[in-house]
Amino acid sequence: xxxxxxxxxxxxxxxxxxxxxxxxxxxxxxxxxxxxxxxxxxxxxxxxxxxxxxxxxxxxxxxxxxxxxxxxxxxxxxxxxxxxxxxxxxxxxxxxxxxxxxxxxxxxxxxxxxxxxxxxxxxxxxxxxxxxxxxxxxxxxxxxxxxxxxxxxxxxxxxxxxxxxxxxxxxxxxxxxxxxxxxxxxxxxxxxxxxxxxxxxxxxxxxxxxxxxxxxxxxxxxxxxxxxxxxxxxxxxxxxxxxxxxxxxxxxxxxxxxxxxxxxxxxxxxxxxxxxxxxxxxxxxxxxxxxxxxxxxxxxxxxxxxxxxxxxxxxxxxxxxxxxxxxxxxxxxxxxxxxxxxxxxxxxxxxxxxxxxxxxxxxxxxxxxxxxxxxxxxxxxxxxxxxxxxxxxxxxxxxxx
Numbered sequence: 527x528x529x530x531x532x533x534x535x536x537x538x539x540x541x542x543x544x545x546x547x548x549x550x551x552x553x554x555x556x557x558x559x560x561x562x563x564x565x566x567x568x569x570x571x572x573x574x575x576x577x578x579x580x581x582x583x584x585x586x587x588x589x590x591x592x593x594x595x596x597x598x599x600x601x602x603x604x605x606x607x608x609x610x611x612x613x614x615x616x617x618x619x620x621x622x623x624x625x626x627x628x629x630x631x632x633x634x635x636x637x638x639x640x641x642x643x644x645x646x647x648x649x650x651x652x653x654x655x656x657x658x659x660x661x662x663x664x665x666x667x668x669x670x671x672x673x674x675x676x677x678x679x680x681x682x683x684x685x686x687x688x689x690x691x692x693x694x695x696x697x698x699x700x701x702x703x704x705x706x707x708x709x710x711x712x713x714x715x716x717x718x719x720x721x722x723x724x725x726x727x728x729x730x731x732x733x734x735x736x737x738x739x740x741x742x743x744x745x746x747x748x749x750x751x752x753x754x755x756x757x758x759x760x761x762x763x764x765x766x767x768x769x770x771x772x773x774x775x776x777x778x779x780x781x782x783x784x785x786x787x788x789x790x791x792x793x794x795x796x797x798x799x800x801x802x803x804x805x806x807x808x809x810x811x812x813x814x815x816x817x818x819x820x821x822x823x824x825x826x827x828x829x830x831x832x833x834x835x836x837x838x839x840x841x842x843x844x845x846x847x848x849x850x851x852x853x854x855x856x857x858x859x860x861x862x863x864x865x866x867x868x869x870x871x872x873x874x875x876x877x878x879x880x881x882x883x884x885x886x887x888x889x890x891x892x893x894x895x896x897x898x899x900x901x902x903x904x905x906x907x908x909x910x911x912x913x914x915x916x917x918x919x920x921x922x923x924x925x926x927x
Contacts, residue, residue: 527547529544530544530545538860542854543558556843557854563803563839567767568886568889569763569803570759572768573602576773576777576818580698581646585699586696592855592858593699593893595858595859596889598708599755599759599896600711603712605714605715605721608700611698613656614696615689615690615693616656619655620695622652627645628644635647639651656719663682664723665739670739672742673741673744674747674751676900679700680703680704687701687704708893708895708896708897709755711781715745753793755785755896758896758899758903763894765802767803773808773847774807774818775808775810775817776817783825787829787830793911793914795911798829800829800833802835804822805841805842821840822841861883862887869884
């Protein structure tokens with residue numbers, strides 16, 4: 527246990543590594559250290575995020591800077607994250623969210639047509655404007671087909687980005703994902719207002735009020751797409767391994783962890799491994815028995831995390847991630863900036879020999895652009911399934927009652 531005084535350290539990296547020796551602080555140090563190792567190794571990083579980070583502005587403070595590093599392969603989140611991502615770009619709605627007391631008069635807020643999300647609030651008309659915008663958008667020709675949710679959110683990112691640019695607003699989460707071709711998965715698409723607006727258009731068609739509305743989500747293809755990216759990470763990425771960073775629990779966490787059992791147990795493909803690195807920050811206590819709170823070690827028993835390394839490469843911290851992520855991401859970004867300076871001073875070859883982690887930190891900022899590679903990766907996984915015909919055929923029969 528090597529500690530330092532806080533007035534002796536020169537960076538957030540040193541502060542986290544040397545001034546958090548025990549208890550809750552030590553959990554944070556271990557989470558940070560594992561991420562530092564995974565990034566330094568050059569491991570593609572997936573993220574599962576639960577919670578209203580776009581309505582609260584957290585996507586602007588730490589998520590987008592993290593995406594722009596090029597370290598993130600894909601995201602798993604919620605439909606609500608995508609819906610609220612659009613509020614700031616709406617005409618005349620540049621800064622619609624403000625802070626309110628958590629224990630105030632919610633009846634009075636309702637009378638004022640103010641919507642509250644914990645300590646954030648906005649006018650109800652913002653939602654109505656967002657609904658009108660999405661209704662108009664979903665009727666556009668490019669949406670009139672069956673598609674995966676990743677394609678839906680890729681198209682939304684392009685259109686949100688155009689509106690943000692027109693109104694002089696900083697790019698939001700989906701716009702950045704579109705620019706960087708980062709797939710965005712939503713495991714429960716029906717549980718959010720983007721899909722509610724699609725339901726409205728579908729209902730209007732059923733009632734004979736709309737002549738045409740052909741948008742449809744292809745859930746099978748979306749799950750298979752997530753498996754294709756996991757398969758790429760295990761067998762084609764430079765590290766032949768994947769890391770995952772879980773914030774909160776629920777459906778985003780489950781969706782992010784399910785490609786391994788889908789590939790190995792359900793499709794029966796050989797040599798499939800779980801995540802090499804798995805760190806999570808969740809507020810649920812492990813004793814509540816939920817998936818949200820279960821440690822990565824429990825996921826080992828399901829095959830979702832690599833059993834051979836998990837004791838050194840996984841950690842679960844019980845905390846509110848909104849309190850910690852700005853510091854954690856800032857420390858990681860500071861590390862990258864330091865390596866960039868050293869590259870200028872030493873040259874790349876000398877830097878990588880002296881500091882091997884620098885190579886992983888300094889991977890191209892353009893990122894993996896997996897959405898642009900999805901057709902190729904899907905074909906490879908279909909071929910692997912086809913070659914596993916004999917095993918799959920044996921799984922089709924069971925003596926039904």
